[in-house]
């Protein structure tokens with residue numbers, strides 16, 4: 082047993098085996114995992130109904146991972162951001178979104194209302210370098226371990242002001258980092274967040290977003306779990322996409338869309354596309370027509386997101402009238418589209434902004 086193994090990532094089988102080696106009955110496995118995933122304990126000491134000797138054995142064998150919450154921004158009913166401090170001092174963000182319909186690629190229904198979504202990070206920094214993104218600006222630092230991915234969900238539930246009911250119902254893997262570039266750790270974390278013995282979030286309530294790692298999309302198609310897939314498209318032609326997303330030079334639109342088609346054929350599942358509207362770049366009538374063609378090919382839903390300014394970046398949000406026209410043209414073209422209306426509109430609204438601001442504050446102290 083590796084002493085740095087996290088208790089968060091132990092399967093019931095692995096944990097039961099370890100308990101058996103200690104001569105401890107298997108029913109303790111369920112108790113331990115309930116402490117982690119239902120009561121969201123942060124240490125073995127907190128697991129009150131476990132015998133002291135067992136708590137000591139567990140402490141000496143497993144790491145009980147839990148990142149401190151540095152701050153939360155936003156107000157009740159609005160998008161809220163969590164900033165976590167990892168063991169090595171690195172900072173990551175998660176975002177709580179009160180209206181999941183805007184992010185999961187599906188229009189709202191009554192049963193989905195008031196169902197919260199948590200947007201989770203998978204890397205510290207990001208190597209993709211999208212020009213509109215705060216996370217890509219400081220480059221790639223490292224992949225998150227599976228427990229660091231899972232702990233964002235457990236941490237948000239720990240923060241939940243209404244402890245009598247569950248806070249998070251949907252997950253979008255769209256925070257800092259390119260999720261499919263941290264493929265193995267992400268799959269392990271998702272399998273635990275999806276498992277009945279784990280966080281028990283249905284696979285169909287989990288959306289993985291990618292900037293377009295075509296080979297990994299094909300790999301994802303071969304996975305058993307039915308996660309949803311969302312593509313950060315942001316342009317309808319290679320010329321514009323390569324300008325704002327360097328990944329497009331490696332996997333141009335044809336390669337990306339062919340991989341999406343293969344995914345859709347294998348999984349029989351709908352794909353959604355994210356499209357950040359940037360003034361006079363990808364908000365033109367010709368980009369809109371290109372987007373309509375792509376959306377028709379996949380019968381895909383489009384999530385339109387007006388650009389949120391990022392410090393040090395020259396892009397601008399289009400005027401309201403342009404946003405309105407672009408949206409109506411899509412709808413007139415027979416496309417299902419949602420315009421994400423940011424509530425709150427604080428200066429850290431763009432992905433990765435809060436982390437950058439905090440890092441700057443800390444370095445100035």
Ligand code: SF4
Nearest residue numbers: 207209211214217258
């Ligand atoms: S948008 Fe996503 S993939 Fe692109 S740099 Fe930002 S975190 Fe990375």
